[in-house]
Amino acid sequence: NQPAQPAGAKVLKVGAEATFPPFEFQDEKSKEYVGFDVDMMKAIGKQMGVEVQIVNTAFDGLIPALEGGQIDVIASAMTITDERAKKVNFSKPYYQAGLSMVVKADNDTVKTFKDLEGKRIAVQIGTTGAAQARKIKDAKVREFNSASEAYLELKAGGADAVVNDLPVNQYFLTKGGDKDAKLVGEILDAEEYGIAVTKKNTELAGKINKALDELKQNGEYAKIYEKWFGK
Ligand code: GLN
Structure with a gap:
């Protein structure tokens, strides 16, 4: 048995690609990392008695x-995928x-x-959106480091479509896109x-699942969900 950690002594380093609103992004004013995943990880950290530190990392890194x-x-x-699950240990699903x-806006075709066959598609590198785009016949897929760069490419006319996670696409559109x-x-x-x-860290995986269960039971998960997605 490990001795109990004094509160705040242990830091959990959380990797996130922090240009993916509303899940993880930098607040323009405070420059702090904010978003659904950030709040969820802070709440999990609180349950576990550890401090959470966001480490901004490229998605494919x-x-x-x-x-x-x-x-x-x-x-x-x-996204939990079979391919990734060969390399890492995933918690229970936390978001659908x-x-x-x-x-x-003026594309009617x-x-x-x-309909994207033979078309130019902009995606974020290493994502399920990129994998989906590559399945489309004769599509010319261009990969960018961030989703925002993919949207810029669309706006600039260099791509016919962006394939990306629905909640992130919706956020982009409601925020002016x-x-x-x-x-x-x-x-x-x-x-x-x-x-x-990591595959080895089954103990941490267990703790995270337990904390997730607790957050669902005590209403904290619902509060965080509502904050970022509404009811
Ligand atoms: N959910 C997508 C994936 O796992 C995109 C994630 C992301 O870009 N942060 O590939």
């Missing part, structure tokens, strides 16, 4: 950073998401993923986000 020990946990709107498409762009077509909604730890 998160699993390597976890394996290399630079971070203890990934909480970055990361899905992929969707954003096109320019793209309505389904199939709707002047240039719109959401179209079906939503592939079979994705769930999980918190990742």
Whole structure:
């Protein structure tokens, strides 16, 4: 048995790609990391009696950073996939998401993923959106370090669509992006986000799952959800 840690003594380093609102992003004024995942991890940290520190990391560098020990946990709107689960240990799902498409406001030809055949698609590197885009026949997929760069490419006319997580697309549109762009077509909604730890760290995975259960029971999870997504 480990001796109990005095409160605040232990820091849990949480890797996140912090340009992915509303899950993790920097507040413009305070420059603090904020978002659904950030609040959730702080609440989990509180349950576990540890301090949480966000380490901003490129999305495709998160699993390597976890394996290399630079971070203890990934909480970055990361979809639980079989491929990733070979390398990391995922918590229980904590958020139900899905992929969707954003096109320019005046685009009337793209309505389904199939309509993107042969088209130019902008995505964030290493994401499920990128994997989905690559499945589309003859699509020219361009990968960017962040979702915001993918939206910029669409706006600049360098891409016909952005394929990305629905809640992030929605956030982009409601925060002003709707002047240039719109959401179209079906939503592939079979994705769930999980918190990742290393394969070896089953103890931490257990603690995180326990804390998640507690947050669901005591209403804290619902409060955080409502803060970022409404009722
Ligand atoms: N949910 C997507 C994935 O896991 C995108 C995550 C992200 O860009 N932060 O690939």
